[in-house]
Amino acid sequence: MPGLSKIYLDTFCEVYDLLKPWSAGEFWNFAEVEVEHAGVYLLGRDQFNKNLHKIRSIATEGNSFIILSNPFEGSETIKTHCELAGVDELVRQGRIWIIGGGDMDSDYPCLTYETFLTKVFNFAENIAAGFRAEEIYAHAHKPYKFLCLNGRSRPHRVQLLNELENRNLLDSALWTNLDNHLRPIKLLPTHYEVERYTRKIIPETRFVKYQLFNNEWGDGIVKPEPYIDTYFSLVTETVFDYPYSFRTEKIWKPIAIAHPWIAVANRGFYRDMHNLGFQTYSHVIDESFDLIDDNQDRLARIVEIVQDLCQQDLAEFLKECYTVSKYNQQHLALLAPKIQSEFPDRFFKFLTHNINERSRV
Numbered sequence: 001m002p003g004l005s006k007i008y009l010d011t012f013c014e015v016y017d018l019l020k021p022w023s024a025g026e027f028w029n030f031a032e033v034e035v036e037h038a039g040v041y042l043l044g045r046d047q048f049n050k051n052l053h054k055i056r057s058i059a060t061e062g063n064s065f066i067i068l069s070n071p072f073e074g075s076e077t078i079k080t081h082c083e084l085a086g087v088d089e090l091v092r093q094g095r096i097w098i099i100g101g102g103d104m105d106s107d108y109p110c111l112t113y114e115t116f117l118t119k120v121f122n123f124a125e126n127i128a129a130g131f132r133a134e135e136i137y138a139h140a141h142k143p144y145k146f147l148c149l150n151g152r153s154r155p156h157r158v159q160l161l162n163e164l165e166n167r168n169l170l171d172s173a174l175w176t177n178l179d180n181h182l183r184p185i186k187l188l189p190t191h192y193e194v195e196r197y198t199r200k201i202i203p204e205t206r207f208v209k210y211q212l213f214n215n216e217w218g219d220g221i222v223k224p225e226p227y228i229d230t231y232f233s234l235v236t237e238t239v240f241d242y243p244y245s246f247r248t249e250k251i252w253k254p255i256a257i258a259h260p261w262i263a264v265a266n267r268g269f270y271r272d273m274h275n276l277g278f279q280t281y282s283h284v285i286d287e288s289f290d291l292i293d294d295n296q297d298r299l300a301r302i303v304e305i306v307q308d309l310c311q312q313d314l315a316e317f318l319k320e321c322y323t324v325s326k327y328n329q330q331h332l333a334l335l336a337p338k339i340q341s342e343f344p345d346r347f348f349k350f351l352t353h354n355i356n357e358r359s360r361v
Contacts, residue, residue, distance in 0.1 A: 005040050005065070005355065008033070012044040013069035015099060015113060018343050030054065040065040040351065042099070045073070045081070052085055059087070059095040062358065067097045071115040074102025075266075076242035078110075097354055099347075102239065102246025103272070111350040113343060118336045119220060120252040125194070129222040133258035133329060136228050137322055140315040144174040146306070147230040147259075149250070151209050151219060153179035156240035156299060160264055163303045169310060174230055178209045187212070192226045194218055220249045227259045231314040232321070234306060237265035241295050245272040258329040260321035264302055267293060277331055279324045284317055285309070
């Protein structure tokens with residue numbers, strides 16, 4: 001533990017279990033906490049939002065240290081949250097630090113924790129699904145060409161679905177849209193849904209994901225059949241316009257079951273996947289779109305690639321993807337526990353660095 005600093009954990013700070021052995025104390029109501037000089041306080045998003053006045057005061061005085069710990073969000077979402085909370089300038093000044101799920105601007109003191117990567121194997125269903133990966137490659141003739149799962153109505157997802165529909169590509173796809181803000185609700189056929197959930201959808205509800213998964217994080221579960229019955233996944237990640245990667249369950253699910261994928265994501269997403277040790281499919285797909293700066297041009301190129309791919313012999317394409325897909329599946333299984341075990345050491349290095357930086361100001 002750096003210097004004399006003690007860390008105190010909000011029990012809902014999302015890294016509580018990882019740092020609990022080094023904690024000097026815990027809390028669930030920061031309003032009642034008497035802040036110690038030089039103490040380090042990790043707050044989850046809920047307690048952070050409820051105590052903004054206290055947090056701004058502590059950060060401004062600079063006698064103790066505040067960390068917003070919210071790795072279930074990342075990149076663009078956390079930046080927007082800090083702006084709306086009125087703490088963006090305090091973050092940029094290094095007076096509030098971040099533990100997030102995605103990469104961020106260099107002037108944001110942020111420690112990235114790949115929480116979705118580590119949680120993908122927390123479900124027994126996902127472990128079982130991984131053993132069925134060979135079924136994807138054993139069936140050359142499939143009822144659908146690709147899988148495209150969409151939850152919240154984000155602009156790049158709506159535009160993508162519109163473009164695919166205009167080219168009649170959705171007719172041969174297995175796809176969803178769980179938000180009727182700009183497009184009608186589209187669910188999977190019942191036999192493709194996760195068994196532990198029952199369908200209870202109120203038609204006029206705008207966003208049906210919480211009903212579909214009974215207010216649980218059901219979108220993290222891999223149901224094998226949609227992957228077995230398609231040749232590749234078209235993954236619409238959360239971040240597209242913001243130039244920093246945020247990798248969620250959306251990319252890890254197809255990797256966990258060794259399904260080929262194309263990512264609709266921010267510029268440099270493929271580069272960042274390579275940096276994590278994953279391979280991609282450049283031997284069968286032109287992945288140069290990953291470095292297209294203009295977001296509209298990048299999206300248009302992805303649509304062209306999907307269209308070209310759907311006109312090819314997808315059984316042969318699938319065969320060519322096998323080695324990369326199996327490598328990625330195995331790499332994911334090894335990387336998840338490694339990231340968890342290394343987090344405390346990374347956290348304390350991050351903490352030491354930022355405390356030292358603060359002392360120089």
